[in-house]
Amino acid sequence: MDIGSAVPGLLSEHPLVDAVKLTGSRATGTAHGFSDWDFEVETRNFARVAEDLPALVAPLQPLAEQWDRYAPHACFMLILRGPTKVDLLFLDEEQAWAPPWEPTPTIWARSIGTSGTGSSGWSRRDGAVGTMCSPRASTTCMSSC
DSSP states (O other), rough: OOOOHHHHHTTTSSTTTTEEEEEEEHHHHHOOOOEEEEEEEEEEHHHHHHHHHHHGGGGGOSSEEEEESSSSEEEEEEEEETTTTEEEEEEEOOOOOOOOOOOOOOHHHHHHHHHOOOOOOOOOTTEEEOOOGGGGHHHHHHHHH
């Protein structure tokens, strides 16, 4: 799969996506074997596009997907087979950092319950786990996940 054309092609199908542009090291020609793919996404209606993102990227068969809690702007992260990391950057949507995940039985159960095909659960080497939060309720979700 050609990530450089597949991602813009899929996202551009949404009527509220105005532009999808490759950015970062792959756009500047400084990428290396472990570089991720960064795409700047411009939209007239972030909330609607954000809500539709899982369906838009489903043809990529992501192994994991979640909103980046530590980016200064909205960033939807995907892990694809390869492994390949893709960041969808909504640079017009500023956000504050969310607190770190607190491992709890509830989060563990949600992570287990959503893993598998198109998993939205994730884990870190230190044992913390979490789930993908909806950007529509990002303040609530970020503080409760």
